[in-house]
Amino acid sequence: MFKFLKKKIKGSGTNSERYIQLKIKEVRKETEDTNTLIFEKPEKPFHYLPGQFLTLILPIKNEKIRRSYSLCTSPYTDENPAITVKRVETGLVSNYLNDHMKPGDVFDVMTAAGHFVPELKADQKKKYILFAAGSGITPIMSIIKSILAIEPESNVHLVYQNRDENKIIFKEELNHIKTTYSERFSQIDVLSQPQKAWEGYSGRINVPIASDILMDIAGNKVNKADYYLCGPINFMQSVFEALTEFEVPERNIHKESFFTGELKTKAPAKTIGGEFDVHIILDGEEYEVHIADNKTILEAALDQDLDMPFSCQSGLCTACRGKLLAGNVEMSDDDGLSEEEINEGYILNCVSRPTGPGVKVEIG
């Protein structure tokens, strides 16, 4: 039987606080298949942290399609926020954005989210080693600029995988950073199909290449640095394995799943018998949502008109993250969460199903 109970428990949180309208100020071509959309400063207060993403809500083919794109700008150094979108061959949204967006266009956006965020402190002296592949540079770019601006004693080393020199996104901006912060920033490019004159690293980053580069950058101090990785799964896996061989503590390795804006095939869901009522705390209110037919918590909540945050619906972007306050759930895919987040009780509602009664989740 359908059951939907809404019970206010505290505060005055409103869902509208989660949405904002952004107007495009400028479209800047980065490479032949990648554009940066620079937004005008929004009228409503707009806050974000380095490494976070925006979820765009786009009216395409009479539907409202959501896709997440990382901000490439730093909240500390860039006046206007911007995202960078690389065209994916059959990608509905990436092609739409690259073909249609122009200055003056306005669209709805969910406020910034994501947990691929360094904890920066002005008096901190750290070595950061950042690995990016292709458009995985986007959140890394935001992180680079922020570290250099906020932590004057820290060093940043970027390892950047691309196919060839023409595919290097933010080439000019990175050159500018190299000149400005020549003492504290370095960049190693790795090209899988370089032109003949290329003298740098070539090939696809695998465990041996990653290990060589790590030795070059940090010598016997590889396990003392902080790492941020963003790119395709195989790329991140290779770097992760190399870091594990150097005994880098897992808490120092931060990964952002490479979300191209196109959905991946969902892992087949294990059938979980039974129907359960789940309590969801959203924007300061508590709701009871009935879950049946092996639906995820997100699917059931959306069916029952709850304005839940979400984007990829594939367990990657973390826009739907919640904290499990009581009960148990089964997650069909937890790649988007770090070990630490899982231990702290965070779940992704788009891939979570209750396995028994008494589940309570707080969104955020």
Ligand code: FES
């Ligand atoms: S909506 Fe993207 S992880 Fe759940």
